[in-house]
Amino acid sequence: MIGNILVLILVLALVILFGWLTYRAVRAKKLWLKIVGGLLGGVMTLILAAMVFMGGKGIAATYFPDAPDAPDLAVVNTPEQIARGEYLVDIACVGCHSQVGSDGNPTGQHPLSGGWNIAEAEGFGFIGDMVTENLTPGGKLANYSDGELFRVLRYSIDQQGHELGMMAFLPYRELSNEDTEAIIAYLRSLPPVPTTGVTGDKMNFLGAVMSGAGLFGEAPPPAPAVVTAPPQGVNAEYGKYVATFGECRGCHGPDATGAPATSVSPAIPNPRPFVSELTLEQFTAVMRSGVKPDGQPFPETMPWQNASKMADDDLAALYAYLSALVE
Ligand code: HEC
């Protein structure tokens, strides 16, 4: 944060310097100096001023977000909660927070010790590091209150009140309070594993400028304090909720109708035309195996493993949602 603020001040100083040089050039006696110096200086001043504006906006949104206080919360930790939390975490979180292998990529296996630099792995390391956290009580979460952990999941805000760059793009703000608490109960029940290496975000000034310019996609709408899930059932309404904890809506867009490319991710297709051609049995087989009816496997960019761990009824609800007409 301090580094980015210093760069911001430096760029602001350059704006003043180039502004002054432009002024001098325009007032020069030689015509060529007036024109060339004025134009060059003017353009530089404008570019740098835009960087200050966007960078300042990105810094404000990341380090000084409009964050609600962590709620006063004490999760009860019943066996039912822990079991539900395990189901959700093994679908939604292991893909990124599992132990990393020797190649630095997540193995999909426990312990949930994190350490995956997703920015580097996905080709946007030029904006800085984004390393997944150790979710076991052996890491920094041991010092988080239940309310602070709730705030991470509902609002993507860390203990310091800063925005969490990657978590903010995932659809967990739509998880019900009950499920959010179940996840907290489960994470607390894990055997503690110490953190090795640095975790968390380290965004550079370029990242701040790009974020301020809205290049990472639209900011999600603010989350309400209380979220309730629709009643569990094999229908499109509950299927939408399955697509939330299944993470499908994080990539395929809020209505699972596809998402346009941003500067850090490629375009993601609309899954509905494909799913609508399948029977429930075919859809279930595709999601359990990762192989489409024509024998084509999903590429690595499509984490079908999330869906492969779902209960039959949840997959059926997901099918109902993805094969329904979009309102
Ligand atoms: C797409 C990858 C991805 C998935 C899926 C994901 N996370 Fe994260 N998570 C991250 C990254 C990267 C960070 C580091 C901070 C950031 O960039 O958001 C993080 C940070 C965290 C933190 C630390 C917050 C802090 O205060 O520093 C917690 C807690 C967390 N995630 C919980 C979860 C839980 C629970 C789930 C599943 C419901 C989940 N995450 C799913 C990528 C992911």
Ligand code: HEC
């Ligand atoms: C990390 C991002 C990501 C997540 C999460 C994700 N998908 Fe995908 N999905 C993709 C990408 C990328 C493709 C395109 C793959 C390709 O090129 O064939 C895709 C393709 C698909 C397709 C095939 C579309 C077609 O026309 O061939 C279906 C169906 C699908 N996803 C369903 C789901 C479901 C259901 C979930 C949730 C359980 C989900 N996806 C979660 C990224 C994602």
